[in-house]
Amino acid sequence: MGASNLKCRECAAEYALEARYVCERCFGPLEVAYENARLADDIPGLRRRIQGGPQNIWRYADFLPLTAQPGPSGRTSSRAALPAGCTPLIRADRLAERLGLREVWVKNDAANPTHSFKDRVVSVASARARELGYEVLACASTGNLANSVAAHGAALGMETYVFIPSDLEEQKILATGVYGTNLVKVRGNYDDVNRLCTELSGERDWAFVNVNMRPYYAEGSKTLAYEIAEQLGWELPDRCVVPIASGSLYTKIAKGFEEWLGLGLVEGELPVMNGAQAQGCSPVATAWEAGHDVCRPVKPDTIAKSLAIGNPADGPYALELARRSDGAIDAVSDDEIRAGIRLLAETTGVFTETAGGTTTATLAKLAARGDIDPSERVVLVITGEGLKTLDAVRGTFESHEIGASFDEFVEQVEGAGARA
Amino acid sequence: MGASNLKCRECAAEYALEARYVCERCFGPLEVAYENARLADDIPGLRRRIQGGPQNIWRYADFLPLTAQPGPSGRTSSRAALPAGCTPLIRADRLAERLGLREVWVKNDAANPTHSFKDRVVSVASARARELGYEVLACASTGNLANSVAAHGAALGMETYVFIPSDLEEQKILATGVYGTNLVKVRGNYDDVNRLCTELSGERDWAFVNVNMRPYYAEGSKTLAYEIAEQLGWELPDRCVVPIASGSLYTKIAKGFEEWLGLGLVEGELPVMNGAQAQGCSPVATAWEAGHDVCRPVKPDTIAKSLAIGNPADGPYALELARRSDGAIDAVSDDEIRAGIRLLAETTGVFTETAGGTTTATLAKLAARGDIDPSERVVLVITGEGLKTLDAVRGTFESHEIGASFDEFVEQVEGAGARA
Numbered sequence: 001m002g003a004s005n006l007k008c009r010e011c012a013a014e015y016a017l018e019a020r021y022v023c024e025r026c027f028g029p030l031e032v033a034y035e036n037a038r039l040a041d042d043i044p045g046l047r048r049r050i051q052g053g054p055q056n057i058w059r060y061a062d063f064l065p066l067t068a069q070p071g072p073s074g075r076t077s078s079r080a081a082l083p084a085g086c087t088p089l090i091r092a093d094r095l096a097e098r099l100g101l102r103e104v105w106v107k108n109d110a111a112n113p114t115h116s117f118k119d120r121v122v123s124v125a126s127a128r129a130r131e132l133g134y135e136v137l138a139c140a141s142t143g144n145l146a147n148s149v150a151a152h153g154a155a156l157g158m159e160t161y162v163f164i165p166s167d168l169e170e171q172k173i174l175a176t177g178v179y180g181t182n183l184v185k186v187r188g189n190y191d192d193v194n195r196l197c198t199e200l201s202g203e204r205d206w207a208f209v210n211v212n213m214r215p216y217y218a219e220g221s222k223t224l225a226y227e228i229a230e231q232l233g234w235e236l237p238d239r240c241v242v243p244i245a246s247g248s249l250y251t252k253i254a255k256g257f258e259e260w261l262g263l264g265l266v267e268g269e270l271p272v273m274n275g276a277q278a279q280g281c282s283p284v285a286t287a288w289e290a291g292h293d294v295c296r297p298v299k300p301d302t303i304a305k306s307l308a309i310g311n312p313a314d315g316p317y318a319l320e321l322a323r324r325s326d327g328a329i330d331a332v333s334d335d336e337i338r339a340g341i342r343l344l345a346e347t348t349g350v351f352t353e354t355a356g357g358t359t360t361a362t363l364a365k366l367a368a369r370g371d372i373d374p375s376e377r378v379v380l381v382i383t384g385e386g387l388k389t390l391d392a393v394r395g396t397f398e399s400h401e402i403g404a405s406f407d408e409f410v411e412q413v414e415g416a417g418a419r420a
Numbered sequence: 421m422g423a424s425n426l427k428c429r430e431c432a433a434e435y436a437l438e439a440r441y442v443c444e445r446c447f448g449p450l451e452v453a454y455e456n457a458r459l460a461d462d463i464p465g466l467r468r469r470i471q472g473g474p475q476n477i478w479r480y481a482d483f484l485p486l487t488a489q490p491g492p493s494g495r496t497s498s499r500a501a502l503p504a505g506c507t508p509l510i511r512a513d514r515l516a517e518r519l520g521l522r523e524v525w526v527k528n529d530a531a532n533p534t535h536s537f538k539d540r541v542v543s544v545a546s547a548r549a550r551e552l553g554y555e556v557l558a559c560a561s562t563g564n565l566a567n568s569v570a571a572h573g574a575a576l577g578m579e580t581y582v583f584i585p586s587d588l589e590e591q592k593i594l595a596t597g598v599y600g601t602n603l604v605k606v607r608g609n610y611d612d613v614n615r616l617c618t619e620l621s622g623e624r625d626w627a628f629v630n631v632n633m634r635p636y637y638a639e640g641s642k643t644l645a646y647e648i649a650e651q652l653g654w655e656l657p658d659r660c661v662v663p664i665a666s667g668s669l670y671t672k673i674a675k676g677f678e679e680w681l682g683l684g685l686v687e688g689e690l691p692v693m694n695g696a697q698a699q700g701c702s703p704v705a706t707a708w709e710a711g712h713d714v715c716r717p718v719k720p721d722t723i724a725k726s727l728a729i730g731n732p733a734d735g736p737y738a739l740e741l742a743r744r745s746d747g748a749i750d751a752v753s754d755d756e757i758r759a760g761i762r763l764l765a766e767t768t769g770v771f772t773e774t775a776g777g778t779t780t781a782t783l784a785k786l787a788a789r790g791d792i793d794p795s796e797r798v799v800l801v802i803t804g805e806g807l808k809t810l811d812a813v814r815g816t817f818e819s820h821e822i823g824a825s826f827d828e829f830v831e832q833v834e835g836a837g838a839r840a
Contacts (some may be wrong), residue, residue, distance in 0.1 A: 081768045088503050155769030173808045180766040183819035192824035199826050346600040348500045349575030361711050387807035390594045399603035404612035
């Protein structure tokens with residue numbers, strides 16, 4: 001594989017590619033480092049290999065921290081689970097028009113197996129966990145990760161433990177329990193759940209995908225950047241709007257773009273990176289507005305539960321990225337999130353959950369504020385599925401109820417001035 | 421295009437490719453006929469063209485009733501909607517093992533844009549509707565079709581009218597209304613809704629995708645067969661298990677296989693075709709068991725609402741196909757459907773709605789009955805997403821609730837004998 005070691009983001013100390021996530025010297029977070037500069041020697045060949053690869057994230061195996069090479073269909077024993085990635089990038093002209101923009105694309109990651117981008121990170125983490133010999137997968141989750149870990153465990157035949165805040169949306173609880181996982185509801189918010197899992201990861205020999213497997217897990221998010229670039233014909237967008245919970249997705253998408261820029265697989269410069277948070281849990285947006293380098297933890301209170309991380313691990317790196325890319329980090333209200341869900345659905349046919357409502361509302365805000373040049377090509381990242389947060393749309397539209405008769409239709413629907 | 425005309429299934433009378441669905445002479449149903457025998461002249465070239473096509477149903481444009489040729493990305497003005505098809509075909513070894521079978525594949529059509537196979541038929545019907553100049557899309561739906569028509573209308577910027585039974589699952593209602601459609605709940609069952617829409621289609625100049633556009637609409641289902649064959653490396657499975665509501669999907673999948681067999685694009689013979697119904701709405705299975713050629717209408721009463729068509733339009737053709745392919749049509753109980761949903765989820769990581777629970781339960785029944793030779797390659801068709809029928813899994817699994825403490829985890833989860 002191209003991955004060479006784990007490296008501390010703060011002090012650059014190096015470690016073997018083990019189940020390890022914190023630097024022993026400085027307690028900084030560890031990240032996977034690669035030795036794949038030689039890939040730059042044959043860019044046309046590399047593009048062909050990617051294009052001829054499987055229709056899932058394993059087409060980008062050169063940039064992921066797995067040992068075994070995939071077979072022709074992208075399957076090795078460690079990857080024979082749910083095929084994630086290669087989700088549609090949809091040109092959204094009707095959305096662009098509504099916002100006064102020229103070119104908007106929707107990257108719809110609700111098309112993944114369990115309908116969120118988490119299938120990317122869980123695919124990588126679970127494959128690496130099997131390479132390292134683990135038999136149990138576990139996670140601390142705000143919901144989407146719970147769905148994905150339970151599903152991947154079922155597909156792989158691995159035992160799973162899934163820890164969630166007890167007040168999670170029922171949709172996400174049912175869509176997790178169905179896979180036959182050990183489902184543990186924790187009275188508390190995500191940050192409480194995460195603390196418990198961090199403690200447990202020291203006491204049990206389990207692969208917690210977002211704790212001790214975190215360096216591998218986080219690498220999965222880079223595939224979103226690779227796909228966007230490949231789907232745009234090996235070009236980069238001018239701007240990306242991405243939700244921020246822990247900040248990992250936001251920063252890893254940029255890492256993906258930068259890796260390919262560094263190799264010469266794409267040209268140009270890093271897109272402007274806009275981060276999106278809910279006002280009810282906006283530690284990074286708040287720090288951004290105040291000009292701080294670090295985030296002050298908050299207690300979440302928002303309908304965007306999948307973004308409700310009050311103490312975001314990658315907050316400082318997100319702030320640094322926003323600054324470096326000429327971007328910004330904005331927060332939108334719950335009402336704006338609901339309106340964002342409706343706006344995206346009505347103009348593109350894509351029904352997203354509250355996190356996607358957050359990015360759509362943020363895009364609308366940037367457009368209204370005049371932050372986006374009309375000539376820009378913008379990618380809106382949609383990370384999850386509307387069916388998982390149905391409460392957010394209840395009561396946002398009208399319907400008619402009639403008996404099964406033509407006359408009732410004419411009187412009660414058309415008579416009431418249906419939208420036609 | 422390869423489509424030449426509409427043709428009556430009963431008396432073979434021919435009509436132009438218009439918005440027409442019933443034979444004027446004998447009242448038989450109309451079907452699209454093709455003149456594409458010349459495609460057989462260059463099978464390797466045809467395979468290459470398909471493989472080089474877009475990652476959606478338009479790669480099979482040679483076999484679909486559209487006029488315009490798609491562009492390199494599969495987009496023409498009439499197809500620039502939600503990209504349907506090219507859903508995963510997943511090898512399900514753990515499911516096969518549980519059932520004592522050798523080779524089972526899951527065709528997961530929940531991966532479509534609105535998470536059911538209906539996106540295939542709506543893509544074709546809406547594209548043809550635009551070619552014919554229609555400005556309004558409409559449908560009679562048991563839920564999934566409602567989602568799909570509303571979403572495609574939003575993506576295309578077309579007005580939509582969606583008619584559903586008023587007792588439909590709330591998930592499907594919310595996931596329809598969000599797109600900004602004219603949503604009409606009809607007090608009655610699907611057959612009442614369908615009668616009203618048939619009447620309306622004579623009075624309004626709208627494209628009812630499953631009434632006056634039905635011949636085009638139904639052709640979309642063939643793409644499921646094409647994909648299965650292509651994904652198996654241009655081979656046919658030995659057996660398919662397919663749900664039956666109107667009988668259209670079941671018979672059109674066979675039509676797809678037969679078209680490709682006829683051209684020589686695949687070799688062998690038509691797979692054994694097993695139909696799956698819910699006992700609470702099993703007019704076709706009942707007729708099959710009694711040895712009848714036609715179905716007696718029933719009043720549906722089952723949790724499998726997406727299969728709850730009491731008067732199935734293609735019932736006689738489904739019976740004929742089961743006979744011709746050495747297949748059968750079985751019915752399973754609501755409890756078996758719930759167990760089928762759990763079985764599929766636990767062994768594959770795929771969470772399906774009640775219709776998929778019906779096919780999974782039917783596969784389990786066939787396996788238990790010894791109907792399936794151990795050497796067979798079986799494809800299980802999963803038509804929709806579990807998030808749309810969450811009620812079916814509520815109460816089917818256990819969970820733990822604890823405070824955020826290691827000790828509580830040890831005592832209350834591990835102490836309670838968690839599954840580990």
